[in-house]
Amino acid sequence: MSTASLNASIRTETGKGAARKLRQAGSVPAVIYGHGRESQSLTINARETDKLISKISAGSTVIELNIDGKISRTLIREIQRHPVRRSLTHLDFQELVVGETVSVLYTIVYVGVPEGVRLEGGLLDQIMHQLHIEVDAAAIPNHIDVDISALKLGKSLHVSDIVLAPGIKVLDDMGTTVCIVQAPKVAVEPIVEGAAEPEVIRKVKPDDVK
Numbered sequence: 001m002s003t004a005s006l007n008a009s010i011r012t013e014t015g016k017g018a019a020r021k022l023r024q025a026g027s028v029p030a031v032i033y034g035h036g037r038e039s040q041s042l043t044i045n046a047r048e049t050d051k052l053i054s055k056i057s058a059g060s061t062v063i064e065l066n067i068d069g070k071i072s073r074t075l076i077r078e079i080q081r082h083p084v085r086r087s088l089t090h091l092d093f094q095e096l097v098v099g100e101t102v103s104v105l106y107t108i109v110y111v112g113v114p115e116g117v118r119l120e121g122g123l124l125d126q127i128m129h130q131l132h133i134e135v136d137a138a139a140i141p142n143h144i145d146v147d148i149s150a151l152k153l154g155k156s157l158h159v160s161d162i163v164l165a166p167g168i169k170v171l172d173d174m175g176t177t178v179c180i181v182q183a184p185k186v187a188v189e190p191i192v193e194g195a196a197e198p199e200v201i202r203k204v205k206p207d208d209v210k
Helices: 016-024 046-053
Strands: 003-010 027-034 037-045 062-067 070-081 088-095 101-111 123-126 130-136 144-147 156-158 177-182
Touching: 003 046, 016 027, 016 088, 027 046, 027 070, 037 046, 037 088, 046 088, 101 123
Parallel strands: 003 062, 027 088, 101 144
Antiparallel strands: 003 037, 027 037, 062 070, 070 088, 101 130, 123 177, 156 177
């Protein structure tokens, strides 16, 4: 599984006024929640957090949150930003508990080149880029590999065709199309009614000259 680290501190002051002061000081209010623990207010560094989010898949990377020296393994569940400035305004973290399952959106990595592309000149249309799964908090994968090398022209792959490791449950509709190999589109020149006939230019013969 992919992991990253982030520092946080317990926040005692709450409310809009306190949150506004935090943001002005370069911090972001946050909250951590999970099974068996009460929701706890936190504060995190805005620049450090924004830099981290830009480098990871925020919804599926395990964040080892260092809360005043105590490590909690978490997932980012919600990121709020200012509608105009796009600066961070709030984050929600869910603590992971071994033995409990969590639902996660995971990136699909297409493996191989489809037969319909290699041998038949087709084009691969990647319809799905993420797969919604449920998995034990201790066995979260880095990504989902989907082998498409045997896919022929005109054929499609569905969620039900994806082979996953034991213990992973798919939450998407099993009949949803993941990708398809399509025939390339051929451009056709439109025929315009009333278009002028092309002018035919021929070499002038001596007999034609008066």
